Amino acid sequence: MSPGRARQRATVRYLFAALLTLICWPQWQSCWAxxxxxxxxxxxxxxxxxxxxxxxxxxxxxxxxxxxxxxxxxxxxxxxxxxxxxxxxxxxxxxxxxxxxxxxxxxxxxxxxxxxxxxxxxxxxxxxxxxxxxxxxxxxxxxxxxxxxxxxxxxxxxxxxxxxxxxxxxxxxxxxxxxxxxxxxNSIERLVTSGISILIAFLSLIFGLFNRERGNFGSIALFALASGCMVLSGSQLNLLLFDRPLFWDYMGAISYYTVPVAMVILLERWLKPIRVPWMGLIWRFHLLYLVGAVGLSLAGVVSLADTYPIFDGCFAISLTLLLIPAVQIAARGSSDQKALLAAYAVLSLLLLLDMAVAHSLVHWFQVPIAWGALAFSLAVVIISLRHYARTQTALRAMNVSLEQEVRKRTAALARLVRRERQRARMLGIENKKRAELENILTDLQNSGGVIEANEILIRCLPALCRPLAGAYYQRDEPEGVYRLLDFWLDPSGPDRAPPPVSVSATEVFRLLSDDNHWRLPLLYEDPRRGECELGMLWLRIPEAPIDGELSGTGTSWRQLIDLGLEKIGLVFSQLSLHSELRRLSYEDGLTGVKNRRFLDEVFSREAALAKRHGRALSVIMCDVDHFKRFNDTYGHAAGDVVLKRVAGLLASVFRQTDLICRYGGEEFCVLMPGTQVEGCQQRAEDLRQRVESESFEYEGHALGPLTISVGIAAWPEMPIAPESLIVFADQALYRAKQSGRNRVEIYH
CATH class of the missing domain: 2.60.120.260 (Galactose-binding domain-like)
Known part of the structure; x- marks a missing residue:
């Protein structure tokens, strides 16, 4: 039979005998001792x-x-x-x-x-x-x-x-x-104490997983596990359960060599703020010895038994060094630290005594290491639980304070979120309104002038101002009143009745100015008159936040509307400037009538229309007789006065549909659309007579009499192209000059 099977059978016999002893011991004890x-x-x-x-x-x-x-x-x-x-x-x-x-x-x-x-x-x-x-x-x-x-x-x-x-x-x-x-x-004592220690290790490990003080509970778990396994490996009942002595000896060695590592880490954590500089070196040295001794023993380099004497010597020195903090703790340590150090001192003495027995320094007896390790573990656990209870009390108080602070911060954050959402909505509205404003500005800039731009503005202004209720008034300068052009009301708002149709400039402040409305003038810059008021925007002030407004004052809306009116005013200023520039480019600066440049542009269009539609078109060319001699006699300033007066006579004789232009020097041209030669001749003769009978003065002095010569060309009475009317009218004027002046000639 192999030694292994013999050992297994012996183990079974021992277990059976132990069980039989426990069951039958009372009867046997009564029979014999x-x-x-x-x-x-x-x-x-x-x-x-x-x-x-x-x-x-x-x-x-x-x-x-x-x-x-x-x-x-x-x-x-x-x-x-x-x-x-x-x-x-x-x-x-x-x-x-x-x-x-x-x-x-x-x-x-x-x-x-x-x-x-x-x-x-x-x-x-x-x-x-x-x-x-x-x-x-x-x-x-x-x-x-x-x-x-x-x-x-x-x-x-x-x-x-x-x-x-x-x-x-x-x-x-x-x-x-x-x-x-x-x-x-005898084994029951060790099994109970080791079981309690291992249970403490397990509970500490579980507790540490769900607690912030993982380091403290982790060190407790390490020491309790090491001491529990050390005590368990020394139980004699182990060999009856598992007959492998080396297994239990290796368990005992590993757990025994781990004890100083766990003890030093525990003390290092619990003796704060008292710090012993060599504590870290001690547990690191023992950890290194644990790995080296067990590793070399398993590799067969050294015997496990030979590692014990060296370790016992180092452990004894470490225990002695770690007792030094007792002096400092006794002087200024806390009650928990003193209790922990007392338990450590008892365990250290038991360990030193066990070493003395192991090395035959004292007579053999079983040292109660199990109870010492258990007492130290329980002391650490009790101190840790007390510390944990105090910490939890402080944490609960802190949590109450934090919850109050969190509620305050949450409320403030909620307000901030609401404000940011309102800002975001208002920003979206502003972007939308800015886009609408840009479209309006584009339409205004593409318009033909101030009048057309004003019509576009009246059409687009309500959409730009909504959801604010209001009205738009245009200023009528000649009559000095504000006339209502459009209004838009909020059916659910307080302004349900339409605003006044017309308000005089003297009563506008009384009728349209109150605490519930904004009266916003639309101003622009006129090149000749300076700052002018085109109209007035009358808006209802919102009483509650609307569409992202942060408060009921409507500040954001007011800023948006003001910006829009300012940009619209700039566009009208540009249009007014452009109109004035066009006027200056097509108007004679001396007489105020249109110049030749304007005549050239209009005549080609009128000639084409006359030819396309078969409509009559007449042209008059007139010239002041002997004007050079007049200038030499009275001076150019007097000549300018005469030219202005002649232009005024032209304007009084001809219709508004007729175009009067200064052709050059003292020569004028009149374009008469839809007029035949008879009507044209009658107007020309009337002009000649009025000039002849006019009394011209300069600086209070009468000037000599003046006459004019007139040439006429008309279509379709004359077999000429409409585009050549000015040329032929000029030829007729030349014949009038040659025929003695102060007369009207028709081109034939």
Missing amino acids: GVEIEVDQGWEYRWGDSPFTADGEPVWAQEEASDQWSSIVFPSNPPGRGSQTNVWYRVILPDGDWRDPVLYIFSVDLIVEVYLDGRKIYQFGHFDQAGKGRFEGWPWHMIPLPVDCSGKRLYFRIYSDYQDIGLWGQIRIMERVDLLQEIVR
Whole structure:
């Protein structure tokens, strides 16, 4: 049978025996009381390793001679070891009345074989041909003995390259059932304390996930888990559940080496603001040692057992250094810090005492490390919960304050959002109105003049001003009144009756000025008259915010309307300027009648219309007789007066539909659309007579009499093209001059 299967069967038997002990213990106890005997006398040792017979029996276990054996109080670390790694121990088993005796050994350094009557009855570990082996853990040992073992000599073959060699702890003979019951009873304490520690670790980890103080609860979870696993790995019941000593020893080593890391991190967090500079170095060193020792041991470079002495020395130094802050805490630390440091001091003393027992500095006994670690964990948890409760109280008060502040900020933000939405809506309206205004301005600029532009404005102004109710008045300068041209009312507003149709300039302030309306004049710049008022916009002031307005005052609307009126006024100023420029370009500056440039543009159009529609067209060319001599006699200033007067006579004689132009110098031309030659001749004769009878004066002095000569050409009476009428009228004028002047000649 393989050693593995034998170990599994032994484990099952042990578990069954332990369960049977728990169930039947009351009945058994009433029948008989178990006896246990300490094997603490008569021990002898012998350095080296025994030779073996051909049958594989050790020679030393068959010899009774005692001269090679030396007495020892306890079978551990005999004197004179030097470089020895093998030793034998023997003892005579005490007398006793046994039913199922076993020898209980707490631990062995490092591997062992047990012989009785020259026969091997127990083995832990594997010895090679040289009598050596490797570390396979520190389990407890239950060595079965025969019922008649009393008085017989028991031999122990030991190999150890560790600092200790031999048996360790308790060595007793007792009934198997009693031992299993004791194992279970002693393990319950460790299982309970380790379970509580692991539960604390789990709860701290969960609590830290949902709490802002993750660092504090994380360090608590790390220490509680490390101490819980350390205590759990030392439970003797483990081997009955899972018979792998190295597994439990590695768990114990990892958790034991993690304890200083977690302790220092805890202290570092809880001793603030008192800061110990070497704390960070300590836990980083131990973390590095943990990784290095376990890693090298798993790789087979070093034995796990050899990592303990170095660690214990470093841990003892670290514990001593960490007790230094106790002086500062006692002087100025908080109550929580003092309580935490007291729990740490107790745990440190227990750990130091356990190290002393492990290294045989004091007599062996079981140090209550489990309760010390549990007490430290509970102290940290209680302090953390108190701190958490205080923090939560402060947070609740802060939350109340923050909620009030948030409500204020939310209300302010809501107001700001409303204002921004209103601004956005108003901006959209402004953009829309600006687009409408640009279209109106474009139409006004493309108009033929101020009159046409005014008609466009009257048509577009209501749409530009809506939704504001109002009216538009145009100023009538000659009569001094404002005439209503259009109005638009809000059916739901207070202004339901139409405004006055006509308001005099003297009463406009009384009738159209009040606190509920804006009276906005539309002003423009006239080149000749200066600033003029084209009209007046009369608008109802909004009483409540409308279409994105931020307040009931209508400030944004007023600014928008003012901007529109200003731009409209600029366009009218431009149109007025353009009209004046056109007038100046087509009008003779001296006489005020149209000039030859204007005649050339109009005549070609009138000639084409006459020819297309067969309409009569007559042209008169007239010239002041002897005007050069007149200028030489009276001067050019007097001549200018005469020309102005002649132009006035022309305007009084001819119709408004006739076009009077100064053709050049003292020569004038009259274009008469729709007039035949008879009517033209009559008007020309009337003009000649009026000039002849006119008395001309200059600076109060009478000027000599003046006459004019006139030439006429007409279409269709004359067989000429309409485009040539001016040429032929000029020829007729020339004949009038040649015929003696002061006469009217018709072209033939």
